[in-house]
Amino acid sequence: MDTVGLRERKKQETRIALSWAAVRLAVERGLDNVRVEDIAAEAGVSLRTFRNYFSNKAEAIAARHVDRTLRIAEALRARPAREPLWPALRGAIETQFALGQEGHGGMGKPDEQWLAGIRLMLTEPALQGEIAKASATAEQELADAIATRTGAGGMYPRLVAAAVGAAVAVAMGEWLRADPPLPMADLLSDALDQLQAGLPEPG
Template identity: 40%
Template structure:
């Protein structure tokens, strides 16, 4: 039987999460200049050195508060029934995982604004997204038996669906709430699965690895 993380590991993760959330709250309340190791640590009741033991930079801590560590989507995908078509799994997993990640409309708007204004946060955001994409591609390959190229293309497609959905949702006023974001994610996955419309209104070909084959094609 696989054993879960021990008490020590759970405590470490709790501390990491508390520090990242404190960094985010400082950013939202007082601006980026206020996000120092000492200020973040003080909010959690630990030392500045403890912050430095968990994070290499304030940007890493800030981004992690909004984009949790890469394993959550992959873990949810692994938990889907064996043999389920990959597109079906993505359609089931992504709406809930994405809404859990973003937290709130206000958080997403703040992160997008700060990332545009601060290259270091933008770079850290890209690192987090790349890690999530690679892990998702590995998980898709495990489940589907597909080659590295097709699995990576599917992971890229999933990432595009998430990005387009979040950006569209953030551009609105957030009145639809997280349910509205979940709906956008479902719609994005459905459009990618069916093939995006081209200029003449006809659907485009599905990306390589998404056509007829084990669990990739429409209706699979």
């Protein structure tokens, strides 16, 4: 038998189905034209069950993004303890963004839903609070992982986590904005370089 039972797995499936339905409907009709009830129906559960998982539309839409960002901290912990912090951080981040680049030899269709979800979150003002909350959660985990890895105390772990989170957010924003599309990896690398250089004033 698996380490996770049927119960656990079905719960996860329901959660994903709800989040997926939320994003799809919101993209199709616009956020305001989607009732929580519709999302529940789309996912094949009762309205009340939706509320057992999420407290509102925004949370449901952001759920997959939250999961993804939380995995950065997880990836960091999985790295060899002796690896210096910054390379480890870059590695951990890259594993979560190893997609979206078109024309690359990799998978052809770069998680279209994820892209739509991100675009939606950056577009709809009503979702910005949620994306920010997601970042806060992720940064908390990241700070813990950094503290464990470096043994540093004080503000350092939280500073690094917050700064890295900021860099990721800025890079993501630029990625969506860039008209001649740029590879996410490059933007991310560029942002982290500037951060590590202490953000010196150009010119």
